[in-house]
Structures are given as C-alpha cells and as structure tokens.
Amino acid sequence: MREPRGRGAAPLVVDNLIDDRRTRIIVCCGSGGVGKTTIAAAVGLRAAERGRRVVVLTVDPAKRLAQSMGLTSLDNTPRLVAGIRQAGPGPAGYGGHADGAGSMHAMMLDMKRTFDEIVESHADPDRAAQILANPFYQSLSSSFAGTQEYMAMEKLGQLRRADEWDLIVVDTPPSRSALDFLDAPQRLGRFLDGRLLRLLVAPARLGGRTGLKMLNVGFGIVTGAITKIIGSQLLRDVQTFVSAMDTMFGGFRERAEYTYRLLRAPGTAFLVIAAPEHDALREASYFVERLERDGMPLAGLMVNRVHRSPAARLSAARSLAAAETLQGLDDGESTALGITALRLHAELMRQAESERRLARRFTLAHPLVPVAQVPAQPDDVHDLNGLRVIGASFAPDHPPG
Amino acid sequence: MHVSVRDTDWDGVRLHVVTGKGGTGKTTVAGALALALASNGRPVLLMEVEGRQGVAQLFDVPPLPYEERRVAVAPADDGRPGGDVYALAVDPQSALIEYLEMFYNLRQAGRALTKLGMVDFATTIAPGLSDLLLTGKAAEAARRKSRGGGSGGGSGSSGGGSGSSVGGGFVYGAVVMDAPPTGRISRFLNVSSEVSGLAKVGPIRGHADTVQNVIRSPQTAVHFVTLLEEMPVQETLDGITELREVGGGGIQAGGIFVNMMRDAELADRKSAGKVTLGSKARDTHALEMALKAVGLGDDADLAADLAGELADEARTARSQRAQRGQLVAAGQPCYELPLIKDGIDLAALYKLAQALREQGAA
Numbered sequence: 001m002r003e004p005r006g007r008g009a010a011p012l013v014v015d016n017l018i019d020d021r022r023t024r025i026i027v028c029c030g031s032g033g034v035g036k037t038t039i040a041a042a043v044g045l046r047a048a049e050r051g052r053r054v055v056v057l058t059v060d061p062a063k064r065l066a067q068s069m070g071l072t073s074l075d076n077t078p079r080l081v082a083g084i085r086q087a088g089p090g091p092a093g094y095g096g097h098a099d100g101a102g103s104m105h106a107m108m109l110d111m112k113r114t115f116d117e118i119v120e121s122h123a124d125p126d127r128a129a130q131i132l133a134n135p136f137y138q139s140l141s142s143s144f145a146g147t148q149e150y151m152a153m154e155k156l157g158q159l160r161r162a163d164e165w166d167l168i169v170v171d172t173p174p175s176r177s178a179l180d181f182l183d184a185p186q187r188l189g190r191f192l193d194g195r196l197l198r199l200l201v202a203p204a205r206l207g208g209r210t211g212l213k214m215l216n217v218g219f220g221i222v223t224g225a226i227t228k229i230i231g232s233q234l235l236r237d238v239q240t241f242v243s244a245m246d247t248m249f250g251g252f253r254e255r256a257e258y259t260y261r262l263l264r265a266p267g268t269a270f271l272v273i274a275a276p277e278h279d280a281l282r283e284a285s286y287f288v289e290r291l292e293r294d295g296m297p298l299a300g301l302m303v304n305r306v307h308r309s310p311a312a313r314l315s316a317a318r319s320l321a322a323a324e325t326l327q328g329l330d331d332g333e334s335t336a337l338g339i340t341a342l343r344l345h346a347e348l349m350r351q352a353e354s355e356r357r358l359a360r361r362f363t364l365a366h367p368l369v370p371v372a373q374v375p376a377q378p379d380d381v382h383d384l385n386g387l388r389v390i391g392a393s394f395a396p397d398h399p400p401g
Numbered sequence: 402m403h404v405s406v407r408d409t410d411w412d413g414v415r416l417h418v419v420t421g422k423g424g425t426g427k428t429t430v431a432g433a434l435a436l437a438l439a440s441n442g443r444p445v446l447l448m449e450v451e452g453r454q455g456v457a458q459l460f461d462v463p464p465l466p467y468e469e470r471r472v473a474v475a476p477a478d479d480g481r482p483g484g485d486v487y488a489l490a491v492d493p494q495s496a497l498i499e500y501l502e503m504f505y506n507l508r509q510a511g512r513a514l515t516k517l518g519m520v521d522f523a524t525t526i527a528p529g530l531s532d533l534l535l536t537g538k539a540a541e542a543a544r545r546k547s548r549g550g551g552s553g554g555g556s557g558s559s560g561g562g563s564g565s566s567v568g569g570g571f572v573y574g575a576v577v578m579d580a581p582p583t584g585r586i587s588r589f590l591n592v593s594s595e596v597s598g599l600a601k602v603g604p605i606r607g608h609a610d611t612v613q614n615v616i617r618s619p620q621t622a623v624h625f626v627t628l629l630e631e632m633p634v635q636e637t638l639d640g641i642t643e644l645r646e647v648g649g650g651g652i653q654a655g656g657i658f659v660n661m662m663r664d665a666e667l668a669d670r671k672s673a674g675k676v677t678l679g680s681k682a683r684d685t686h687a688l689e690m691a692l693k694a695v696g697l698g699d700d701a702d703l704a705a706d707l708a709g710e711l712a713d714e715a716r717t718a719r720s721q722r723a724q725r726g727q728l729v730a731a732g733q734p735c736y737e738l739p740l741i742k743d744g745i746d747l748a749a750l751y752k753l754a755q756a757l758r759e760q761g762a763a
Contacts, residue, residue: 031423031424032423032424032582033420033422033423033424033425033633034403062632064631064632064635070712139529185749194630220504221670232537275424278744278745280424291557306478309706309710310706310709310710311702311703311706311707311710313700313703314700314703322695322696322697325694326694326695329694333677333687334687334690335691335694336690337684337687337688337691337711338687338688338690338691338692338694339691341688341691341707341708341711342707344710344711344714345707345710347663348710350742351742354742376718378713378714378716378717379716379717379720380630380631380632380720381721389562
C-alpha cells in the first residue's frame with residue numbers, strides 16, 4: 001500500500017549519495033540517542049562494500065560498536081575493518097564499481113591526543129614539552145567546552161588532507177545542542193586568538209596606549225575580581241601557556257575556518273538523523289534550518305528506527321476486531337496465539353501511523369528536504385551483518401515507510 | 402517537624418539529580434518526578450542547567466529567565482492540596498553574578514565583568530567553575546530556609562516557594578535537577594576535584610567544600626533514566642559504578658527509571674502460560690487456523706507475516722529481559738514509566754507522576 005506522494009521532495013536515496021564519487025565527506029548529525037553512530041558505521045560499511053575507500057570517524061566510545069566492526073576497541077588511529085565484502089558482478093553484487101577496491105577503516109577521536117599532535121607538529125620539541133606540561137593546557141585539551149568539537153573538525157581536516165580515503169564518514173559529538181560542532185571550533189579559535197585572553201594575561205602592555213588608559217584602570221579591578229574567582233595560579237598558567245603558544249596563535253582560528261569551508265564545499269553532504277519521536281524531529285528541524293541558513297550542503301533527513309509491518313494491508317481496527325471475534329471462540333492454543341498476534345499487529349500499525357504522522361509534520365515544514373526511513377531492528381547491532389541489514393534500507397528500491 | 406503521610410523510597414533526599422543518556426527522556430522524567438514530589442504538598446523546584454529550555458517546552462510556558470517561576474501545581478493527594486512546581490533555568494554566567502553579589506557584594510563588578518565578556522571568559526578558561534556554579538545553585542536551593550524559618554544564605558533570585566515553614570523551615574520540599582547526561586555526570590558532580598586546578602584556598606575553595614558536603618550527603622541522590630536497550634543500560638551501570646568510586650565515600654546513587662515501556666503484550670500472555678512460540682512454520686500454521694476462523698483466511702501470506710511480527714517481538718522482549726536483569730542486578734530501586742505515544746503534554750506528565758507515586762519513587 002503506497003501512500004500518494006504530495007508535492008514533497010524526492011526520497012533520500014543514500015546509495016546514490018555514496019555511489020557518487022564526488023561525495024568525499026558525509027557528516028552524520030542529530031540529537032543524542034537517535035542512533036547516529038550506528039548509522040555512520042552502516043553508511044561507511046555500505047559505501048566500502050560498494051567500492052569506496054572509507055574511513056569512519058566516530059566520537060562515541062561505545063565498545064559494542066567497535067566490536068560489531070570486529071575491533072576490540074577504537075582509538076585515534078584509523079584501523080582496518082576486516083570482513084568487507086567486495087562488490088562483484090552477478091546477482092549478489094551491487095553492480096557497483098568495477099575496480100572493487102573498497103575498504104573500511106574506523107577510528108575514535110581522542111581529543112587530547114589530537115591536540116597534543118597539533119602542538120607537537122607546530123612547536124620545537126622543547127617548547128612542545130613545555131606546553132604539554134602546562135596545567136592550563138592539560139585542562140584545555142581534556143575537558144574544555146568545545147575542544148571535542150574543535151578536535152573532531154581538526155581530525156576531519158587531517159583525514160581529508162591525508163588523501164588516503166575517498167570517503168570520510170563523520171559522526172558528530174553528542175553535544176548539548178546538536179549545532180555545537182558548527183559553532184564550537186570557531187568559538188574556541190576566537191577564544192584562543194582573542195584579544196581578551198591577551199589583555200588578561202598581559203594588561204601591563206596596554207599602558208602606553210592613551211586610548212586604553214581609562215579602560216586599564218577599570219581593567220585592573222576586573223582582573224582582580226577574576227583572579228579572586230579563578231585563582232592567581234590558574235591565571236599564571238594561562239599566561240605561561242599563551243607565551244609558549246605564541247607561535248601557534250592565529251593558527252587556531254585559521255584552522256577552524258579551513259574546516260568550516262571544507263564543510264561547505266560541494267564534496268560534503270550532511271545527513272540529519274532523527275528518531276521518529278517528537279523531540280528528535282524538532283531538533284532535526286532546527287538543524288535543517290541552521291544548515292540551510294549557513295549554506296551547508298544538506299543531503300536529507302534519515303528517520304531511524306521506523307516501525308513498519310509486512311502485513312500493513314490489515315489495518316489496526318480490523319486486526320483488533322478480529323482479535324475480539326476470536327476471543328468469543330473456544331480457548332484453543334491457536335486461538336490464543338491468534339489473539340496475541342492480532343493485538344500485537346494492531347499496536348504495531350498504530351505505532352507506525354503515529355511515526356508517520358510525526359514525519360509528515362516535518363515534511364510539511366520542510367517540503368524540499370529529502371527523507372529516508374531506516375527500519376527499526378528487533379535488537380541491537382552486534383556485527384557487520386547487523387550493520388548490513390541497516391545498510392540494505394539505503395537502496396533506491398527500498399519500500400517507503 | 403513535618404510528618405510524612407506515606408513512606409517513599411527517597412524520604413530523606415532533598416536534592417534529586419536526574420541524569421540519563423541522550424534520547425532517554427531525562428527532562429520528562431525530571432518533570433514528572435518534580436510533580437510527584439510536589440504531591441506531598443510542599444513546593445518543589447525543578448532546575449535545568451544546560452541552557453536548552455527543555456523545562457519550558459515540557460510545561461508549555463515561555464522560555465524561563467534566571468528566576469524561579471511557578472509552572473505547575475501538583476494534583477491533590479489524600480485530600481491534601483498539591484504543592485507548586487517552580488522552575489529555574491540556571492546558566493553559569495547568571496549564577497556567577499549572583500554568587501559575586503551574595504558573597505562579595507560585587508553586583509556592579511559583576512555587571513562590568515559581563516559587559517567585558519569576562520564572565521564568559523572566566524567560566525570558559527576554568528571549566529570546573531561552571532559546574533561548581535550550577536551545582537552550587539542547586540545545593541543553595543535545596544538548603545534554603547524561608548525567612549524567619551532559620552538561618553541560611555537567602556537567595557538573589559525572586560519568587561521561590563510559598564513560604565511554608567514546615568519541614569524544618571526549608572523553602573522547597575525538594576529540588577529536582579535536570580542534570581547533564583550520564584557520560585558526564587560524575588565529573589559534573591565531583592566539584593572538589595573539578596576545582597582543584599582553581600584556587601587551592603580562599604572563598605571558591607570554601608564554596609566548593611560546602612557544595613561537596615551537600616552532594617555527598619544522604620540528602621542528595623542521583624537518579625538514572627534509561628531505556629531497555631544495550632547502550633543506555635550500559636551507561637547507567639557505568640554511571641552507578643563511577644558515582645560509587647568518587648572519593649570520600651562516593652555519591653548516593655538513586656533509582657533507575659526505565660522509561661518508554663511499551664505494553665508488553667506478548668510477555669504478559671506468555672507469563673499467563675497461554676502462548677508458546679514454536680517454530681515459525683508451526684506458528685504460521687496455528688495462525689492460519691485462527692485467521693480462517695475470523696474470516697481472514699483468504700490472504701495466504703497474512704499468517705506468515707503475523708508470525709514474523711510475533712518472532713520479532715519475541716526477540717525484542719528477550720533482549721529487553723536481559724537488559725532488565727542487568728539493571729535489577731545493580732541493586733537500585735527500579736521504576737517503570739509507560740511510553741507516551743502522542744507527545745508529552747501536561748496530562749501525560751501527571752500520568753507519569755502518578756505512576757512514580759504508585760511505585761514509591763515519590
């Protein structure tokens with residue numbers, strides 16, 4: 001039973017996206033708990049088995065996901081995933097690419113390690129050691145708000161420059177707000193390059209400039225209050241850090257802007273992931289609006305864990321009525337099984353209908369955004385086959401929700 | 402002395418911290434818990450700390466300012482009128498200004514700091530400071546006494562409680578915090594180690610110690626919201642372990658709130674001993690007979706399709722039972738909340754609050 005399609009956009013066909021060699025980066029974003037990481041892994045696997053050389057960059061430390069890819073754990077280095085099936089000719093093949101050189105690597109972002117590497121590659125060994133030992137740097141690199149987002153984008157830039165892969169699939173950090181990864185890198189860059197940081201750590205240098213004299217008096221009081229709050233030791237650490245980092249300053253904002261431009265480039269595609277639930281779809285709406293406003297290349301929305309019935313021809317109402325009729329009959333075993341099955345079916349149909357209603361609401365607000373549905377699985381993903389089952393729904397002939 | 406009409410699992414707790422993995426419905430459960438606690442007749446403060454305005458959306462009110470505002474009234478219980486639920490959206494900047502004002506009389510300086518972007522700056526370069534300010538506000542609200550009702554450091558924000566003086570003179574019967582997600586919770590609450598990089602002595606240190614005493618006392622409990630799925634369950638178990646490992650005797654783990662439970666149709670029938678799933682062929686055959694009996698026998702594939710649905714449901718139920726077993730083994734009280742199919746509104750919140758009352762969570 002096909003629903004008549006309104007004026008809405010074409011459905012989102014993920015296979016077309018990953019088969020298009022011009023697609024070089026796929027960013028999976030969405031609010032927490034919608035299955036973003038799993039979708040990223042499934043997209044990566046599907047693409048690899050269709051002939052792409054893929055690296056999946058995840059920020060989720062889920063051990064289970066690593067295990068499902070046959071890795072004991074994920075770390076900051078891309079690891080080759082074994083068991084990738086090569087696309088070949090014949091009915092079993094995807095009819096994909098003749099070279100059949102598909103491969104998949106997976107890695108998990110270690111933000112401290114990534115930050116350390118930037119420092120090590122930009123400063124001479126002595127200075128690098130000095131920076132790495134600085135208490136302020138240690139807190140900045142391990143628990144700073146926005147560092148994870150900054151480093152995820154930094155890593156993305158590195159992977160892109162390495163040019164070993166022709167497709168990078170990125171899973172975005174589980175931020176407070178799903179938009180953080182767009183803003184945080186620039187915020188951190190602005191902060192590190194910021195005048196305020198320099199003013200605070202070196203207020204004395206301002207003295208000579210008459211225009212700033214007035215500010216400087218008030219500034220002393222303010223610095224005093226700040227010192228009271230955060231402690232003079234921390235302020236000193238910041239000062240040492242800033243002078244040690246002087247050579248790298250200016251670089252941070254530049255780098256953040258580089259990745260931001262990379263995200264806007266034509267080879268990038270954003271997939272917004274949502275669960276068929278009110279809150280997740282509302283977040284997805286915000287996200288889609290923001291991406292459009294920033295001119296980011298949005299590929300479409302993926303509604304994950306959608307329930308659908310193979311017996312959709314039997315409506316919830318008819319199913320319940322039949323269960324009721326059965327109840328009036330003798331209490332045999334097949335009758336009991338029938339009642340259970342019919343009630344369960346009615347519940348599934350209702351849930352599917354309610355999910356469709358929510359998805360329709362999104363489409364009404366964003367009629368031009370392509371939408372894909374990913375069916376719910378009876379239980380969690382444990383291996384590559386589990387990821388393959390999800391990936392099967394990326395095909396163009398997959399029945400619509 | 403306030404005499405409780407009925408016993409609940411968390412009678413001595415004044416600060417309820419609600420955490421959970423993203424997507425588990427943490428804010429909804431925090432809201433329902435606040436309503437349930439307010440049914441005891443005392444005002445309850447529901448705090449959010451992540452700047453998402455989730456509480457305002459939950460109660461369908463305009464975005465909350467930094468001010469305690471009444472957002473709902475709990476239903477009457479046992480003939481007593483329900484207490485009010487107040488809500489507050491705390492942000493580190495406002496909390497810092499309030500802190501400066503309360504302890505240093507530095508309101509003007511606070512304003513100047515804000516104008517220069519310094520507050521933002523201070524909370525940015527010292528990440529532990531934000532968390533301390535947020536947990537500090539929660540601890541302050543939980544211990545706040547009504548005027549004339551005892552000592553205690555008043556409040557900079559207006560509103561706040563109806564001035565009831567029972568229950569030891571506390572303004573709020575309880576404070577519920579919609580806290581950061583499970584992955585960050587123990588670091589968020591472990592203020593002591595968080596500020597170790599900050600002042601080693603002085604007022605901030607003193608403030609941190611006070612807050613820490615509240616959070617590590619039996620007056621505070623950390624509740625976990627989860628679904629019966631592997632990842633949120635694993636995070637819950639890890640979170641409970643981490644709380645216990647926090648230095649100085651740990652932080653009290655509270656209840657486990659299993660959210661969005663679907664009607665376990667099959668599970669119920671199975672436990673009643675009426676339905677046993679066999680092989681798919683056998684089930685299909687039995688279903689064919691049943692469908693024929695109600696005039697649905699014409700559709701040759703229907704029985705097989707329904708048998709497939711039954712088998713999937715059985716798989717889901719099996720995996721959920723396993724998850725449930727793991728949660729129970731953690732040794733904390735478990736509460737179950739039904740899935741609300743058509744979006745959360747006030748009526749749904751009341752229903753969830755009622756479920757929590759019936760299970761003794763509040």
